[in-house]
Amino acid sequence: MSTNRLSRSTHPHLSLHPERMIQFGEGNFMRAFVDWQLQQMNNQGLFNGSAVLVQPIEQGLGGLMAAQDNLYTVLLNGIMQQQPVNSREIISSVSRVINPYTDYEAYLALAEDDGLEFITSNTTEAGIAYHPGDLADGTPPKSFPAKLTALLHRRFQLGKKGFVIIPCELIDRNGEKLRQIVQQYAAEWNLGEAFLQWLEQENTFCCSLVDRIVPGYPRDKAAELEAELGYLDNLMVTAEPFLFWVIEGPAWLAEKLPLAEAGLNVVVTDDMTPYRERKVHLLNGPHTAMVPLGMMAGLETVEDVMNDETFSRFVQELIAEELIPMLDLPKEELLPYADAVQERFKNPYIRHELTSISLNSISKFKTRLLPVLLKFQQERGKLPELITLSFAGLLLSYRGDLVARQDSPEMLAIFDEAWSNPANFVQAILKDESLWGEDLSLVPGLAEVLASHLQKLESSDSRAALEQFVS
Numbered sequence: 342m343s344t345n346r347l348s349r350s351t352h353p354h355l356s357l358h359p360e361r362m363i364q365f366g367e368g369n370f371m372r373a374f375v376d377w378q379l380q381q382m383n384n385q386g387l388f389n390g391s392a393v394l395v396q397p398i399e400q401g402l403g404g405l406m407a408a409q410d411n412l413y414t415v416l417l418n419g420i421m422q423q424q425p426v427n428s429r430e431i432i433s434s435v436s437r438v439i440n441p442y443t444d445y446e447a448y449l450a451l452a453e454d455d456g457l458e459f460i461t462s463n464t465t466e467a468g469i470a471y472h473p474g475d476l477a478d479g480t481p482p483k484s485f486p487a488k489l490t491a492l493l494h495r496r497f498q499l500g501k502k503g504f505v506i507i508p509c510e511l512i513d514r515n516g517e518k519l520r521q522i523v524q525q526y527a528a529e530w531n532l533g534e535a536f537l538q539w540l541e542q543e544n545t546f547c548c549s550l551v552d553r554i555v556p557g558y559p560r561d562k563a564a565e566l567e568a569e570l571g572y573l574d575n576l577m578v579t580a581e582p583f584l585f586w587v588i589e590g591p592a593w594l595a596e597k598l599p600l601a602e603a604g605l606n607v608v609v610t611d612d613m614t615p616y617r618e619r620k621v622h623l624l625n626g627p628h629t630a631m632v633p634l635g636m637m638a639g640l641e642t643v644e645d646v647m648n649d650e651t652f653s654r655f656v657q658e659l660i661a662e663e664l665i666p667m668l669d670l671p672k673e674e675l676l677p678y679a680d681a682v683q684e685r686f687k688n689p690y691i692r693h694e695l696t697s698i699s700l701n702s703i704s705k706f707k708t709r710l711l712p713v714l715l716k717f718q719q720e721r722g723k724l725p726e727l728i729t730l731s732f733a734g735l736l737l738s739y740r741g742d743l744v745a746r747q748d749s750p751e752m753l754a755i756f757d758e759a760w761s762n763p764a765n766f767v768q769a770i771l772k773d774e775s776l777w778g779e780d781l782s783l784v785p786g787l788a789e790v791l792a793s794h795l796q797k798l799e800s801s802d803s804r805a806a807l808e809q810f811v812s
């Protein structure tokens with residue numbers, strides 16, 4: 342095997358493009374999602390642009406990226422439209438990585454480049470946050486929004502045009518939240534009314550929703566893959582082939598950033614709410630529904646669930662009979678999406694652990710499944726059987742003796758207290774508005790159905806209980 346590290350000398354034919362995007366975050370997801378998409382546009386001659394990456398925190402991948410001339414391989418593994426996909430591509434759409442903690446001036450100098458038009462980010466769910474100690478004193482502030490404020494202010498001082506800003510963090514209304522924190526710093530740092538006006542008039546903050554499962558560096562197969570590729574690559578990223586990006590922004594953005602034109606599954610819309618609902622209820626909802634029942638049956642991964650006859654029927658019927666009918670979206674959009682989700686869940690190349698999805702399951706149930714349960718009851722005057730069975734499984738799993746619980750100490754204490762009196766458990770837990778945002782003991786029939794499901798789950802096992810409900 343070659344011991345050469347991937348570089349521009351091992352691959353001299355790779356294209357170079359001018360910098361057009363500033364990207365906060367150099368992690369696996371962004372490199373396999375945004376930068377991979379830039380590469381697809383460049384391959385087709387539609388963009389001619391690269392991204393300059395900024396490390397949001399002091400420790401990062403800048404050194405490793407520089408050691409291989411900012412090149413890395415994206416490996417797409419999975420099934421798309423019933424066909425296996427196993428592709429490998431060297432991504433050359435990243436120009437360089439700036440560490441603002443070691444070279445703050447290089448970071449601020451990005452404001453001078455008229456060619457830079459876009460800003461993207463993924464700084465994890467923790468990144469779009471206000472940090473009270475951040476100052477405009479010429480040293481890198483801690484938070485991402487404060488760093489961005491400093492850069493935008495420099496751009497404003499130079500009298501230049503603003504940016505299209507598209508955060509990818511998995512938080513609701515991410516673009517609005519980012520703009521609001523930037524405005525907060527601008528006010529706190531006394532940057533003046535004219536800057537606030539420039540911020541509003543010259544910049545476009547978009548909200549966005551991202552969807553691609555990116556397991557990251559293939560640790561267990563790295564040596565084998567390097568032998569196959571013929572070069573060493575410390576930054577290989579594996580991802581599923583499926584991709585979806587919804588950007589809530591002006592219609593002209595689709596032309597300025599021609600992702601859809603490049604054949605990528607990207608939508609620019611003036612309202613991303615329906616897409617968010619679709620993803621949260623049809624992808625994240627089944628994930629959360631399968632976790633307690635699957636774990637109690639000894640299944641370990643999403644793929645295990647989908648390869649199990651009873652459990653895969655559970656997922657299929659949950660989606661078709663209880664989730665899709667409750668979504669206010671055209672069926673011709675929901676059905677293919679639901680099929681694609683189930684294909685993605687079956688991906689044999691991705692080990693998606695049920696335990697990792699189980700983290701903070703109560704709050705996930707509240708956003709992903711409870712709204713559907715309530716709507717079903719209101720519209721049909723009865724409760725959905727599969728969601729309530731999964732709800733009972735979730736409550737039982739929080740007793741702590743059947744499967745490992747992963748939640749905050751406060752949450753576990755609430756359940757320990759409620760389970761200390763099993764006869765009153767269902768009433769006590771449903772009444773707790775801090776868990777559900779309302780008193781669920783008032784939902785007609787819910788306490789009775791849950792008590793009955795709990796009894797079934799305790800007297801048999803989750804598979805036997807499921808078999809009574811799936812066809």
Ligand SMILES: NC(=O)c1ccc[n+]([C@@H]2O[C@H](COP(=O)([O-])OP(=O)(O)OC[C@H]3O[C@@H](n4cnc5c(N)ncnc54)[C@H](O)[C@@H]3O)[C@@H](O)[C@H]2O)c1
Pocket residue numbers: 365366367368369370371396397398400401463464465466467468485511551552553554555556557
């Ligand atoms: N991996 C996936 O399948 C996937 C899919 C969709 C969304 N996401 C989301 O993308 C985010 C990043 O995932 P990843 O797989 O790239 O992880 P990663 O560990 O490879 O990268 C994390 C990135 O976030 C930055 N970061 C970490 N902590 C931070 C903090 N406190 N403040 C600011 N920046 C911080 C790091 O510098 C790095 O750039 C996660 O929050 C995840 O929810 C991941």
Ligand SMILES: O=P(O)(O)OC[C@@H](O)[C@@H](O)[C@H](O)[C@H](O)CO
Pocket residue numbers: 551552553554624625628629697698700
């Ligand atoms: O990331 P979490 O823990 O909030 O949720 C677990 C999964 O439902 C989630 O990671 C999905 O796989 C992801 O949202 C797909 O884009």
